[in-house]
Amino acid sequence: MTQPSGAQPPEYPSSSTSPPTYLTAGPAPVPPQYPSASAQPSSPGPVYPGPTPGVPPQYAAGPATPPEGHPHHISTDRRRAYLGAHQRGVDATAVGSLLLYVPNFLCSLLVIGLVSLIFGGLGLLVVLAWLISGLLVFHRPTESAIARHFLHLRYPTAQERQRLEPVWREVTARAGVDARTYELWVEDSDDLNAVAAAGHIVGVTRFAMNELPNGELAAVMAHELGHHVGGHTWSSLLGYWYALPGRIAWRVFRGIGRALFKVSKSFSCFGVGFFLLVFGSVALTTISTLYGLPLLILVLPYALAAVSRRAELRADQHAAGLGFAPMLAGVLDKLHRSDQQRTAAAQALNRGVPVKESPLSRLLSSHPDHYTRLHHLQPYLQPCAPQQPPQQPPR
Template sequence: RRVHIAEHQRGADATAVGSLLLHVPNFLCSLFVVALPSAFLGGFGILLILVWLASGVLVFHRPTESVIARRLLGLSHPLPQERALLEPVWREVTARAGVEADTYELWVEDSDSLNAVAAAGHIVGVTRFAMHQLPNGELAAVLAHELGHHVGGHAWSSLLGHWYALPGRMAWRFLRAFSLVVLAVSRAFSCFGVGIVLLVFGAFALATISSLYGLPLLVLAMPYALAAVGRRAELRADRHAAALGFAPMLAAVLHKMHLAEQRREATAMARRGGVPVRESSLSKLLSSHPDHSTRLHHLQPYLQPRPHQAQPYAQPQPHVPPPSYPRHR
């Protein structure tokens, strides 16, 4: 019952490549920040740049991944009884994908929400709520979705891009905090001081933009472009799970997640005295996941019954009445 969808255990599809390309402006800004000390440190500064460039391989270093899983993602190793529950489902998923089960490492998050994560080069995490509350078929669909992120290279490419963007982001936060302090001090003296500060920062920004060929302007648009690529990666991971025969189970999981989101919105609306919480257009553009209807729409081709197709953990599907249309005489 194997479904071989890829020759290699891990790859890089168009979404992963696009994510790396979109991180190029962030990488160049970070390189500029890291290279600044080299002007004063000489040969040691060049060594610092080389060490920073080589540090990206730590994304695939398992001990480093363990630190990321524990410290940054809040994950832990599954307990023996949890491993006994997870591993048979995981091996079913990896067997269908033609992937060695031991290529990736299972982790557990102590959370009461329905969620899972694929990170770095080998991390596959799932919440205890999902592990204990979902039937095996739906849990397999969740794990197949996260495996799709790894097979497509989404996990390592996003973390690699984030890692190389850190120096630039730290420098940006420092400059923003510094500018706020300077503006506060200058405002205490006079409006003339504020004008001087704005003139100095404006000249610095203009010089930076002209010397870096407008790359800082591209950095401002990167969050929206990266969010769009992230939404595409989610749809590709959904398609990966569906291609392995888990489309009905994944649709059921998406329905449960949608109901949970509706309950959260209802609770927030009740706290606001019945005023609905409306998401702005910009916040929608920054969303990393497609909306419920979009994901279900892309799953529809896989939800059609196919003859002689193996269905793991088959479960009855809810009956959806067909839409009624006016009859023509």
């Protein structure tokens, strides 16, 4: 093909010509930086955390994958929590517990009144101080002292908090309760157990924290939260506190009676008869003066145990109502198998003879038996029947 006249041929770079430059001179390009999980974004927008050595990746959305496909694993991803208008309440079992402690309270008031006579004109202040002391049940430092010295609990470590707090947030979110209202504690025990005490204490054992799937751990925590929401914990502790002076006086009186009985035995039958006459006269005078109130104290332990069993069933229903019924049934099954192992060990120590529980000990039990608790969970464990479409009337 011929070239037209006057046209200049295109110029091509020769070998001596430097190649075209695409990057300006300067420092080497810096690779893009991705913020870590702890970095805060400088501008609004989604932040995708990069991998951190030794820390599993965290995902902001999407359900968590159950470990090993465990059926009782639940997702504990953060979500919006709607707090209920009423954070606590007082159910029938809490009211019943307070009413049952009234005789003990009156006996304790009598004991404190007798002790206050020693202080003369300041005796009324002693009685008022004892009445006001019940408010210590809701005093946080007092609760911490109770948890440490009486319940043998401790604060969880940072690693244990990473295990407990997501589960606790899920439980309180479902219940509509502010999670910061309560304090999480740990008991160094290899038993499967948990405790709710005073006004703000929720404790779990180390075994429950480390060995249970998070769904079953949530069921245990939801059960203990049910005790707090229903008012079971503070009412029982308040009743126990106000009954304490009467119980101490009863133990002192019983100890003196046993000592006098041993002394009277050394004076043969006459001494025993004289002791019974004097002791019986004092007891009859006390009962008649207090209108038979001390006789009710003999029945109160059985009534309080019955109320405590009812409170356990209420707490089970609270956990089941939050969606933890299958997980709670799994926990009850573990507890039942543990009880069977203890029974077998006790039978082996008794040379193979079964150790039977007396009827009175069953009446004094604070927890219902395994089958009773499972029976009350059945309405929550039954799958919902599919709704049938309405049938058309025949034409």
